[in-house]
Amino acid sequence: DKHYALTSFKPSVDDNVIGCFKxxxxxxxxxxxxxxxxxxxxxxxxxxMFWPQ
Incomplete structure (x- = not known):
């Protein structure tokens, strides 16, 4: 089984990446x-927004 953890979130539409999971x-x-x-x-x-945290 894989688990996921939110590691970063940047609410900026100017950046190509706004968030990362592990x-x-x-x-x-x-x-x-x-x-x-x-x-x-x-x-x-x-x-x-709805990712299990």
């Missing part, structure tokens, strides 16, 4: 996971 395996340190970053689109903003 994808990591259960039982491992989240900081060792891979970064998944998303551009500022309405779908991604909705995903951010």
């Amino acid at each position: 994808e990591f395996d259960i039982g491992t340190d989240p900081s060792t996971g891979s970064d998944i970053c998303f551009p500022p689109t309405p779908i991604d903003l909705l995903a951010y």
Whole structure:
């Protein structure tokens, strides 16, 4: 199973990336996971707003 942790969020439409997640395996340190970053689109903003935290 993969878990996800929000690592950064920048509410700036001028930047190509507004947020990043870490994808990591259960039982491992989240900081060792891979970064998944998303551009500022309405779908991604909705995903951010409703992401389980």
